[in-house]
Amino acid sequence: FTDVFAPVSKHTTLRVLLAFVAEEGMHLHQLDVKTAFLNGKLEEDIYMVQPPGYEKGGPQMVCHLQKALYGLRQAPRAWYITLRGKLEGVGFRASDADASLFVLEKSEHKVFLLVYVDDSLVASKSEQAVRDVKQLVGSLFDV
DSSP: OOOOOOOBOOHHHHHHHHHHHHHHTOEEEEEEOTTGGGGOEEEEEEEEEOOTTOOSSOTTOEEEEEEOOTTOTTHHHHHHHHHHHHHHHTTOEEOSSOTTEEEEEETTEEEEEEEETTEEEEEESOHHHHHHHHHHHHHHSOO
């Protein structure tokens, strides 16, 4: 493990998106993924001491983590990799300029999804497209 990364949008990207939303009269909604980091799958083998009150097999035993926990240095990166994979799997494309901005070409409307750790902004000229994306993200994660 050498990479530390948190899915945080650039301030410039946020300002440009908000200006674009205002200028174009787009619809803007907010999403919050509950316990987002717990969705991240770890690529490394990580072991931890059993938490108090949970001691299976005796105090010398440890837990082998399969998913990220809050507080792990790998957790934000693991969450982002999971999020990006699922979003790309349903047609979103990550921006080259900001890895936290995802774009979906949906019929005649574009939908923008800007991620800040576990919070997201969804914007489009079509309110139905925004609702559809919120429902889609809700089917992938607990929002």
